[in-house]
Amino acid sequence: MLTTEKLTKNFKTRNAVSDVSLSIPQGQMVGVIGRSGAGKSTLLRMVNRLAEPTGGSITFEGRDVTALRGRALLEWRATCAMVFQQFNLVGRLDVLTNVLTGRLYHHGFVASMLQLFTASERAFAIRALDRLGMAHTALQQADTLSGGQMQRVAIARALVQEPRILLADEPIASLDPLNAKVVMDALRTINREDGITVVCNLHTLDTARSYCDRIIGLKDGVLVFDGTPEMLTQEMAREIYGAEADDAFAEGLTSTSLGGVPAKQRLTERDLAKNAQLGLAAS
C-alpha cells in the first residue's frame, strides 16, 4: 500500500503540488490526468525521490519513503521503477546492457564499473525483453530503435528491477497511436500478471478510461478528482482541464488511442484485496 499524506512541492514562485493525500493499494492501475503543468510529473517524481518534497510524507508498507537516505534511497528507487516520456535509455549502449542496468543497485562497485552481470541476470533480461517482444533487438545499439521500441526496452529495464511499483511519467506522450497502444497494453499486462502497482501520467482521457482502474485528477497541483473512470463526468473533466464554459469540450479531442480495454475487465478495490489474499502480489 502506497500512501501520500499532504504531499507538497513548492518552488519559489508557485506551488507545483499542494497537499495531495492518496492511498493506493498494491496491484492497482492508476491514471493521473490533468493539464500540462498541473503537477502530474512532479507528483510522480516525488514518489521515487527524483524530486524532493517540500512538505508532507510518502509511506510504502509502513516505511517512510521521504526520510530515506543513502543506500536505502537507492534501494527504494530500485523497488519503485520509473518509465520516462523520453525513455531515458543510454543510446550508445546496446539494448541488453540497457535492460541489465536495471540490476545495478544489486551490484558492488567493482562489478558495476566493469559491467559484470551474471548469467542468470542476462537470462532474466532476455526473458523480460521477450515479454515485450523485443528480444530480437537485444544486441542492437539502443539509439537505432524507434520510439515505441525504446519505450518497451525501458519497460523491460523496469521489469528486471523486480519492482513493487512502476511509475510511468507520460509514457506514451512521444509515441504514435499504434505504439501507444502497444505500450499501454504492456503496462496493463504487467500490472495484471505480476501484481505490480502502476501509476501512469496520461494526458489523454480516453486512455485513462480504457486502461486504468482508478483515475486521479490534478488541477494546479491540487487533487480535484479521485475515483473510478465511471465517476468521471463531463463536468469533472472540464474542470480538471480548465475548459472555458462556452467551449465545446469533446473528450475525443484529447484522444490519440486506437481503443482500449472494456470496462468489465477493470479491477475494483474488492478484487484487489482478494488478489492480495491469494498472494498474487508476490513479495
Added chain:
Amino acid sequence: MPNLELDKLLLSRGDDGRAIPGSIAYWYSDFWTYIQLIVETIFMALTATIIGAAAAFLLCFPAARNLAPNSVIFLLSRRFMEICRGVPEILYALVLVFAIGIGPLAGVVAIAIHTAGALGKLFAEVNENASLRPVEGIRGVGGNWFEEMRYGVPQVMPNFVSYTLLRFEINVRASSIVGFVGAGGIGTELNRVISLYSDDRVVAVLLLIVLTVTLIDLLSERLRTHFIGKEHFA
C-alpha cells in the same frame, strides 16, 4: 644564420674519415643519437598524454556543472584543473628538474600535469553539453553517482578520443622543448648545440624537430578521421 655553402653541402667524408664542416654529413654526424632522442621524445609525449588523459577523465565528471554531485566538489575540481593548465609546461619542467633531477621523467610529469588540466577542461565542456536523460535513467533504477557516470555518460567517448589525439600532437611539440631545461628528449641536444655555438648543428636539430612534429601531426590527423568516421558509421 648558419653558413649554407652549397658546394660543401653534399661532400661525403674526407680522406681522414672525418666529416667536412659544412656538409650534411657533418650536420648529422650525431645522427644516431638524434634518432634515439627523437624516439625518447615521442615516447615521453605518449606516456604523458596517457597519464594526463586518465587524470582528466577522472576529473572531468566532478568538473562538469551538470554532473557534479555538489558545488564544492565542482569548484575544487575546476580550480585544480585551472592551476594545472595555467602554468606552462616548461615552468613545471623547470621545477621538476630541480626536484627530481635532470632526465625525461621531469618532462613526462610536467607535460602530464598540463595535459590533465587542458584535456580536463575540454572533457568537462563536452560533458556539460551531453544529454542528461540517460543519467537520469540510471538514477531512476537506483544507481549511485559513480554508476550514473559510468553508464549514463559513455556517449561522449568519440569526442574524448579526438581531443586526446589532438593533445598528443601538441605534447610531442612540448616534449621536444622541455629538454631545453634538462627534462629529456631532443631538447637537451638542442640546448647543447646552441651553447656550443654550432649553427649547423642547431639547424640540423631544428629541422629534425619540425619534421618529427609534422609527421606526428599527419599521423594523428589520419587516426582522428579514421576514428570519427568509424564512429559515425557504427
Added chain:
Amino acid sequence: MTAATLAGIGPDEIASVRRMHPQAFGSWRGKLVQWAVWVGVIGYVIGSLWYFDVWKFAYASDRVWRLIAAMFTWKDMETWRYADIYTGIAQTLAMAFLGTMLASLAALFIGFFAARNTMPFGPLRHLVRRMLDVLRGVDQLIWGLVFVRAVGLGPLAGVLAIFVSDTGTLSKLYSEAIENIDRKQVEGVRATGAGPIKVVRYGYLPQVLPVFISQSLYFFESSTRSATILGLVGAGGIGMIIIERFRANLFDQVAFVVLNVLVCIFVIDWLSRKIRERFIGETSH
C-alpha cells in the same frame, strides 16, 4: 513465460536462453580484445615510467620541501632590485603587444590570400596555406631559439618569434572567418560598381572585423604568457629575470616575480574580456 523473479531463473532456464541468444552472454573474443588493450596500455605506461626512472620521486621530497620553503620565506627584500623586475615585466608586455599587433596586421593581409573566396586561384592559395602551416607548426619557443641565434639575446628575438608564430595562426583564423562571410553583403557592394579594393573595404571588412578584434585581443593575452616563457630561452622580458634568479637559487624572488606576472596576466585577461564584451556587444544590434 512470465518468470517474474530473478530467483525463478534456474540453470535450465539459463541454458535455454543461451541456446536462443548466444551473443547475449558476451563473446569471449570481444572480451579478450578489450582486456588485451587495457593490459597493453597499462603495461606500456608502467614500462615507460620504469624506463624513465620513476623512483626518482622517492628522493625528491627534501629538495621539494626546500624549494617550497624557500619560495615562501622572503628575506632581504631591499636587495631584490625591483627596477629590473618591473622593467622586465614592462618589456614582456611591450614584446607581446608589438608582436601581436604586427602579426594581426600581417595576418589580415595574408588572410585574404588564404581564403577560398578571395583567392580563387588554387595553387597560390595552397602555397600560402602550406607556408602558414609551417609558421604555425613550429613551436613558438623554437622560433624564439632561432631568432636568438639570428639577432642575439634580447627582446627583439622575442618580438620576432611572437610575430612569426602568431601570423601563422591568425592568418588561418582570419581566412576561415573570410570564408564564412555572407556573400550577399559583398555582392551588394559590388553591385554599386565599386572596385575590388573598395569591395574588400566595405563588403568583407565589416564582417571580418569583430572576429579580427576578438581574436587579436585573445592572442595578446596569450602572447603575454608566451612572452614570459620566451624569456626563459633568452628572448627578452621577465623570463630572463626568472631564469637567472632561479639558477641563482633565489627562490623567494622567483616566487615574487611569478606572482607579479600572474597578477598582470589576470588584469590583461579581465581587460581584454571587458573590451570584447563592449565591442562585440555594440556590433550585435
